[in-house]
Amino acid sequence: MDIDEIRSDTPGCAKVAHLNNAGAALPPRPVIDAVAGHFELESLIGGYEAAERNEALIARFYDAVARLLGARREEIAFVENATRAWDMAFYAIPFAEGDRILTTTSEYSSNTIAYQQVATAKGARVEVVPDDADGTLSLDALEAELAKGDVRLVSLNHIPTQNGLVNPAAEVGRLCREHGVLYLLDACQSVGQLSVDVNEIGCDLMSGTGRKFLRGPRGTGFLYVRREILRTLVPPFLDLQAAEWKAPDGFEMRDDALRFETWERHVAGQIGLGVAADYAAGLGTAAIEERVLGLAARLREELAARPGVTVLDKGARPSGIVTFTVDGQDPAAVKAEAxxxxxxxxxxxxxxxxxxxxxxxxxxxxxxxxxxxxxxxxRLLSVLP
Structure with missing residues (x-):
């Protein structure tokens, strides 16, 4: 991996030391050019006309994301962000009275709100599986809960936003397959910094975003739906992209992941996200993972050696997200000084x-x-006391 070349391909690197990639990463030049180029084309010839001219670039998104994840093209949907992608998957599951939803202590609050809403409406139960000593989801506890029965869904994040850990996604997948339980993985913080293969992980559904480690545009996301379960899911809303009108009073949903899409979308963003997926694949996800985890390990080591600094990260092999506190310093003040x-x-x-x-x-x-x-x-370390 030629870091100098990559940095020269990233205009933002000349302006700032960007250590907020879990929020939104700096896009590389090919992504910038793809998004700006299509938007300019829209301004010159019209939005519909630009979409027709760039039809191949729009379609490229599906192949690019499928290759990155080890999926099939028909299992990928473009969605306007990771939250909506996750929502489309979760609310498509036909929950019933007494169904159990198993999740983790590190789950995103946005997802927990959805769990509670469905539990109230459908009579399902939300249960939190405890952690192991290192803070990751306890596989023994999960297996014990699965053995009790009535589990409709196991839903967890691959990497939480607040403590650096990496949940054992593939091991969870193995247990879910053994017990015949649906598995939804929120991969918004993992795709782009780790090697993520849906077949190795064994998830049925996976949501992700463009703006974080994948280095794509904001306002873009994707959803993976394993083809074998697709027909069992009814998205919470449909339009003429997701279904075909059968006059006078019927409709037929698509038989691929496009049943989770809407017709109107950020076309330039979709093109840019496809370019971002190809960019990551071109560098190699194994090389990306090694580089990211190495930098994060060095930062944790340096922080832990400083008096008054407490590193908060959990897990046996933490991710590229590093969290810490500084004695006597408000985190917002540390951010502002940096x-x-x-x-x-x-x-x-x-x-x-x-x-x-x-x-x-x-x-x-x-x-x-x-x-x-x-x-x-x-430069970050120099800001700290």
């Missing part, structure tokens, strides 16, 4: 942390990517 020095970091808040009973009130979050450098890590 910003003044040209370093982007963020703050993670307890309202985002779902069921986690041990979360701190707030913490500093630095999330590295492969285009970051040791010098940029040093």
């Amino acid at each position: 910003r003044e020095s040209g370093v982007n970091i963020n703050v993670t808040h307890p309202l985002s942390h779902g069921f986690d009973p041990h979360v701190r009130p707030a913490a500093v979050r630095a999330s590295v990517h492969y285009y970051n450098t040791d010098e940029e890590l040093d």
Whole structure:
């Protein structure tokens, strides 16, 4: 991986040390050019006409994301963001009275709201599987809950937003297959920084975003739906993209993942997300993962050696998300001081942390990517007391 070339391909690297990739990463030049080029074309010849001319670039998205995830083209849908992609999957599941939804302590609060809404409406139950000693989901506890029966769905995040851990997604997939239970994985923080293969993981549904580690445009996301279960799911709403009108009073849903799409979308964004997926695949997801985890490990080591700094990350092999507190320093003030020095970091808040009973009130979050450098890590460290 030629870091100098990658950085020269990333205009933002000349402006800022960007360590907020878990929020939104800096896009590379091919993505910028793809989005800007299509939007300019729309301005010159019209939106519908531009879509017709760039039909092949729009369709490229499905092949690019499928290749990145090890999926089939017909299992991929373009959705306007990761939250909506997750919602379309979750609300398509036919929950019934007494169904159990199993999740983790590290679940995103946005998803927990959906669990509670469905539990209230359908009579389902939301149950949180406890953690192992290192903070990851306990596989023994999960297997015990699956053995009790009545589990309709296991739903978890691959990487939470607030503590750096990586949940054992593939091991969860194995247990779900053994017990014949549906498995939904929120991969918004993992695709683009880890090697993610839907077949190795064994999930039935996976949602993801463009703006984070995949380095795509904001306002873009994707949904993977395993073809074998697609016909069992009814999306919460349909339009002429998702279904065909059968006059005078009927309709027929598509038999591929496009039943989860809507006709109107951010066309330039879809093109850009396809380019971003190809860009990541071209670099190699294994090389990306090695680089990201190596930088994060170095940052954790340096932070842990500093008096008054507490690293909060959990898990046996943490991700590229690094969270910490500084004694006597408000995380928002640390973020502001870093910003003044040209370093982007963020703050993670307890309202985002779902069921986690041990979360701190707030913490500093630095999330590295492969285009970051040791010098940029040093710039962050120099801001700290």
